[in-house]
Amino acid sequence: MxxxxxxxxxxxxxxxxxxxxxxxxxxxxxxxxxxxxxxxxxxxxxxxxxxxxxVRLWVVKVQVEVAALDWTDARWRLCGYLRRPYHRVGDAPVLYALGRPTLREGCVAGADVDYPFEALDHRHDRAPFGAFERVHVDQYVRALRAARARVLTPPDRPDWPECAPPGEGDWPARSPVSSQVRLGLWRSCHQVLLLAGPGEAESRARELAATIVSHAGCPLGAVVGLEPDDxxxxxxxxxxxxxxxxxxxxxxxxxxxxDLAERDVGEAAALADVYAHAAERVRMSFERDARRHSVNWNAVECKPMQRQ
Incomplete structure (x- = not known):
């Protein structure tokens, strides 16, 4: 081209x-x-x-919707460590721009809401890298691992525990969200760059969108735009x-x-590898930054007072 x-x-x-x-x-x-x-x-x-x-350059718009308590929570869930699009090379921030969350009208409720209800117990204490954020990370790592299991599940074995919906298998049961909690539905539109050969662009875009998953490990991203950039x-x-x-x-x-995607665009095994890498990356990045935050915070706390 x-x-x-x-x-x-x-x-x-x-x-x-x-x-x-x-x-x-x-x-x-x-x-x-x-x-x-x-x-x-x-x-x-x-x-x-x-x-x-x-090969051509393509610009993909991926829309993601999640439940959140407020704008700060939505930004964490949509633009923090979670729900980033993953290329075959892994998390590549130079290849995407994350959109700002916007609130849709109304609120959401029910046991199927895409939200880790355990985090609600810590919603009044959202210290950086604290229990509130850690619950979100733990849940999303689990969701990515479930997504990997789902794409690798043989057609004749839909009963694998890793592939069970929430409330079954190894997943904890989910009760409806408390009436005292109001969760809004927030949306972001991410812009992602990729290369694709003839007939590959749509498959590559769908694969990238599928790397963003729900709490149950199902594809959450939706391709809402796909344009070549020549x-x-x-x-x-x-x-x-x-x-x-x-x-x-x-x-x-x-x-x-x-180069990594050219020979197996859209293959389940390739997507499973991306999920596995993403789960490790999310966990590793969060723990690394938590340690750095702790070191920096302790350094500030221990800094001697300046004499006047």
């Missing part, structure tokens, strides 16, 4: 970038010459990773390759991710 033998927008961008860089001598140190060589370097790095494959036109008429706006870190992460 970006070679010199076709005339797609990406191919035009490659041609335009190379032609622009070729106008300047290697000794030219003017700002426009440096910019042209820098953009050419980005494009050549993209082309080297593409290696002749017909670059854009500059004021002078040339076509700007997306690599020039993405930057080296995003380009490297995109191709690392695609």
């Amino acid at each position: 970006s070679g010199s033998s076709d005339w797609t927008p990406l191919a035009c961008a490659v041609s335009d970038t190379r032609e622009r860089a070729g106008r300047y001598a290697a000794s030219d140190r003017r700002a426009e010459a440096e910019a042209a060589r820098r953009e050419a370097g980005y494009v050549e790095a993209w082309e080297a990773r593409r290696n002749g494959r017909f 670059g854009h036109a500059a004021p002078d008429g040339r076509w700007i390759h997306p690599a020039c706006t993405l930057g080296p870190a995003r380009v490297a992460a995109l191709w690392d991710d695609y």
Whole structure:
């Protein structure tokens, strides 16, 4: 999708970038010459990773809805350690932008509400990395592990304990939420980048959305938008390759991710591996940051008072 033998927008961008860089001598140190060589370097790095494959950049919009006590709780549940989209390379913040939570009208209730009711006992004490946040993390790690078990469940063994709904198997029973607690339904729309070959974009987008799960380990993310990004036109008429706006870190992460996904897009075993990695990552990240917070807090507490 970006070679010199076709005339797609990406191919035009490659041609335009190379032609622009070729106008300047290697000794030219003017700002426009440096910019042209820098953009050419980005494009050549993209082309080297593409290696002749017909691949495009896609922008996916993934919508997620969860129950939450308030905006702070919703932000934690939608934009904290939980419910991030996971690429094949794992948690790659350079490849997504998390949307701000917005409240939908009305409230939600019932035993099937996507909320860890154990956390409600700690709702009045939401200290960073305290019991309230830890319950959320514990529940989501369990949900990711259940999601892995579900996608690996043989069709003739739906009775595996790991795949039982809440209240059955190894899951604790859930009673309806107390009438004293009001849970609202909050929504975020995350923007995610991915690479896909011909016919792969929808499958890759669905797989990414499925890495965000409910309390029961079922896919929670919904694909609400999927658009290719083939670059854009500059004021002078040339076509700007997306690599020039993405930057080296995003380009490297995109191709690392695609190299892992190219041969098994949509495969259950591959998604199971992502769930397993995500569960470990959520737990590890939370515990790491909790230790750092404790060290920093203790350092502040032990800091000697300054003499006046």
